[in-house]
Amino acid sequence: MLYRAAELTVSPLLRTYFRPHATGQQHVPRTGPAIIAANHLSAADEVFTPITAGRQVIYFAKAEYFTGSGVRGKVSAWGFREFGHVPVDRSNPRAAASTIDVGVELLAAGKALGIYPEGTRSPDGRLHKFRTGVARLALRSGAPVVPVGLVGTQHVLATGDPRWHREPVEVHYGSALDFSGRPEDERSARVLREVTETIREAVQRLSGQEYVDAYGSSVKAAE
Template sequence: MLYRAAELTVSPVLRAYFRPAVTGRDYVPRSGPAIIAANHISASDEVFTPIAARRQVFYFAKAEYFHGAGLRGELTSRMFYGLGQVPVDRSDPKAAAASIDVGVDLLAEGKLLGIYPEGTRSPDGRLHKFRTGVARLALRSGVPVIPVGLVGTDLVLPPGSRRWRRHPVGVHFGPALDFSGRAEEERSARVLREVSETIRSAIQGLSGQEYVNAYGSAVKATG
């Protein structure tokens, strides 16, 4: 209900104000499940992608967002749930693995599942090595993967800032990538990497970013 209200009130205002350049929207199915795999350069990515897709996109969110103290924490938790955010404990490897099961369940319900395969927001605007979670989701669920290239969102809401700025934004959807009928191949580390690289190449072609063969989290740690 909260998402529907935002779609009818907030989304049109944001579209009119920012006028995002959207290409390839027809690649997003009007109904049924798909994985929306995108580069991640700003916290505003999760706003512009659903606006451009014209469908609700469910995202994994840090579990701590759902467990704040007091009234503010309760309101924040309800807001995240209402907007389709799914809690995941990123600090616990077992819980992170369980999030794949949660994602598959959401896809089985016909939802769009948004994922940032880099596993973190880019620390320098470049595209970094992908984690294999997106490959596991694609192989296990068999649903199409829609690659997305986001451009300019980091200038609308720069990392570390809470102030939104008006700046041209591009949301570019690519043709669906099909990995159906290959669930048994999830056990192969080689296949997981190949699938991840196929998705990465498609996203890079849409975003135009320079690629760095290192995980974004590692670059953050050394930066």
């Protein structure tokens, strides 16, 4: 209900104010399952992708967002639930691993699932090594993977700065990648990496970023 209201009111206002330049929206299926795989530059990414995709995009979100205290925390938790986002306890490896199962269930229900295969926001604006969860989702569910390249969102909402800035943003959608009919390939580490790299290369072509063959989380930890 809240999503529908926001789609009719807030989304048009955001598009009018920020004027994101979007291309390739025709590659996003209007209905049915889809994995929306994007680079991750800013917390604002979860705003600019849905308002340009033309359909609701569901994301996994940190469990803490659903358990906030006080009025602000409760309103935030309510908003996350109303927009269909799914809580994930990232501190619990077993719970985090089960997100693949939850993702497959959402895709089986015909949802569009947004995922950032880097696993974290880029610490330096470059594109970092993708984790293989996106390949597991694609192979197990058979859902098409729509690569997305986001440009400029880190200037709209920078890490550590709560203010939103009106800066140029680009959202580029690429042709859907099809990995259907190959669920058994999920058992192969080699195939998982090959599929992951295919998706990463598609995202990189759209974002134009320099690639770093290291996980973003490792780069952050070394700083």
